[in-house]
Amino acid sequence: MSQLNRQPIAIISDHADPAAEVVKQDVGGQNVYVRNIGEALAKLGWQVDMFTRKVNPNDAKIVQHSPHCRTIRLSAGPEEFIPKNELFAYMPEFLEAFLKFQNKEGTNYPLVHTNYWLSGWVGLQLQELRNIQLVHTHHSLGIVKYQAAGYQPPIAKTRLGIEKQILEQANCVVATSPQEQEALRKLVSEAGEIKVISGGTDISNFRLLSKTEARLKLGFDQTEHIVLYVGRFDPRKGVETLLQACANCQAKSLGNFRLVIAGGEDPHSEGDREDERIKLLAQKLELTENILFTGRLNHDILPFYYAAADVCVVPSYYEPFGLVAIEAMACGTPVVASNVGGLKFTVIPEETGLLVPPHDVAGFAAAIDRILTDDVWAKKIRKQASLRVRHNFSWAYVAGQLSDLYRCLLARSIMNEQLWHLHLPTHWSTNASNVEVSPVRSTKLGKVS
Ligand code: UDP
Numbered sequence: 001m002s003q004l005n006r007q008p009i010a011i012i013s014d015h016a017d018p019a020a021e022v023v024k025q026d027v028g029g030q031n032v033y034v035r036n037i038g039e040a041l042a043k044l045g046w047q048v049d050m051f052t053r054k055v056n057p058n059d060a061k062i063v064q065h066s067p068h069c070r071t072i073r074l075s076a077g078p079e080e081f082i083p084k085n086e087l088f089a090y091m092p093e094f095l096e097a098f099l100k101f102q103n104k105e106g107t108n109y110p111l112v113h114t115n116y117w118l119s120g121w122v123g124l125q126l127q128e129l130r131n132i133q134l135v136h137t138h139h140s141l142g143i144v145k146y147q148a149a150g151y152q153p154p155i156a157k158t159r160l161g162i163e164k165q166i167l168e169q170a171n172c173v174v175a176t177s178p179q180e181q182e183a184l185r186k187l188v189s190e191a192g193e194i195k196v197i198s199g200g201t202d203i204s205n206f207r208l209l210s211k212t213e214a215r216l217k218l219g220f221d222q223t224e225h226i227v228l229y230v231g232r233f234d235p236r237k238g239v240e241t242l243l244q245a246c247a248n249c250q251a252k253s254l255g256n257f258r259l260v261i262a263g264g265e266d267p268h269s270e271g272d273r274e275d276e277r278i279k280l281l282a283q284k285l286e287l288t289e290n291i292l293f294t295g296r297l298n299h300d301i302l303p304f305y306y307a308a309a310d311v312c313v314v315p316s317y318y319e320p321f322g323l324v325a326i327e328a329m330a331c332g333t334p335v336v337a338s339n340v341g342g343l344k345f346t347v348i349p350e351e352t353g354l355l356v357p358p359h360d361v362a363g364f365a366a367a368i369d370r371i372l373t374d375d376v377w378a379k380k381i382r383k384q385a386s387l388r389v390r391h392n393f394s395w396a397y398v399a400g401q402l403s404d405l406y407r408c409l410l411a412r413s414i415m416n417e418q419l420w421h422l423h424l425p426t427h428w429s430t431n432a433s434n435v436e437v438s439p440v441r442s443t444k445l446g447k448v449s
Pocket of ligand 1: 022023027028029030032230231232262263264295296297298299302321322323324325327
């Protein structure tokens with residue numbers, strides 16, 4: 001694609017602002033994913049506009065990330081944080097703001113990639129109004145999340161209905177792992193197109209670093225056993241399983257043991273304050289002296305934490321993909337993870353880490369001990385883990401697959417349009433006023449290979 005002739009595409013991420021800094025409390029995997037695919041797609045020749053809801057009147061309306069990639073913050077409802085479970089009411093306003101922006105700029109996005117079900121709803125409305133190709137990534141699937149959590153919020157029914165509609169009506173749903181694809185098929189709908197394209201990581205940042213140097217830089221003891229957790233404080237992340245496992249593992253009883261918890265309190269958490277609960281539990285388990293709570297860390301320093309750790313634990317009860325696991329592996333750190341969702345796809349047991357059933361405290365303790373006590377094996381894992389990420393999970397590789405998918409959908413849309421014209425019955429004239437045209441005639445295409 002030439003610089004002058006770039007195809008504009010819109011990426012919509014209602015609540016996860018791609019321009020937000022990762023040190024902000026409520027920033028997670030979706031923000032990182034959207035920002036990185038946006039930038040990587042721009043490098044591949046697309047004109048990328050990423051849309052999100054404005055949550056702070058002081059935030060810039062438009063943030064230019066690179067010459068052909070920007071974030072546009074749309075006003076929809078009060079310019080303040082609103083919990084995800086209450087955001088649906090503001091989505092019609094978001095849609096209106098999106099259309100207004102599009103008209104003002106004189107742009108028509110032929111392809112819209114939505115993220116999370118709220119943005120997916122916006123995509124479905126756009127599909128009704130315009131001839132667009134709709135691609136969707138879920139990031140979190142209601143049905144699986146509610147099963148894992150064992151409860152449903154009042155918005156659940158609406159969300160589940162819309163997630164089904166998205167799968168059946170979008171031109172393609174991107175599943176970030178074969179496990180997510182299976183869940184979509186079995187639990188959401190047998191109809192609709194799905195393509196597996198994983199999440200990724202910045203392999204120039206998350207890379208092999210010397211453990212000795214990383215520990216020196218961070219002021220950690222060279223002889224300590226270090227277990228690392230990185231992530232948001234959210235009940236589905238299973239931090240309590242990790243704490244209980246650490247309290248029960250042999251390494252802890254032998255001393256010289258540290259649990260580093262990078263992440264931090266979420267002032268907007270939609271339930272009990274998870275950070276308080278975790279700190280109280282740490283006290284009860286007599287772990288407080290072994291734990292270092294670092295708060296949120298940015299991506300410049302995080303690679304050193306991964307490199308300094310002997311093992312990174314991802315004890316989630318539900319994890320659609322799990323960027324943290326591949327960031328750790330990219331830095332050569334063995335991962336002990338729950339055998340759920342995308343973690344079953346990214347972590348190869350015995351080769352890049354170990355998988356344990358969620359909630360299994362004894363299983364996590366044993367897996368942590370195994371990695372901490374087998375140096376030779378841990379070194380082998382280091383190489384295998386970093387290679388796996390370099391080969392399969394760079395953003396450039398992920399964006400390349402998305403780019404191919406977009407091209408394929410757009411090409412078919414043009415082809416369908418032409419075929420549709422060719423197949424007009426001969427007694428119809430193309431400008432006849434009695435020709436009824438379905439506004440979505442070219443949105444349902446054949447299978448995406
Ligand atoms: N993260 C970060 N600093 C922290 C904690 C987390 O930058 O202190 C980042 C982490 O590096 C990863 C993202 O937040 O890129 C979390 O993504 P993941 O898919 O693991 O979890 P999610 O937030 O989507 O549940």
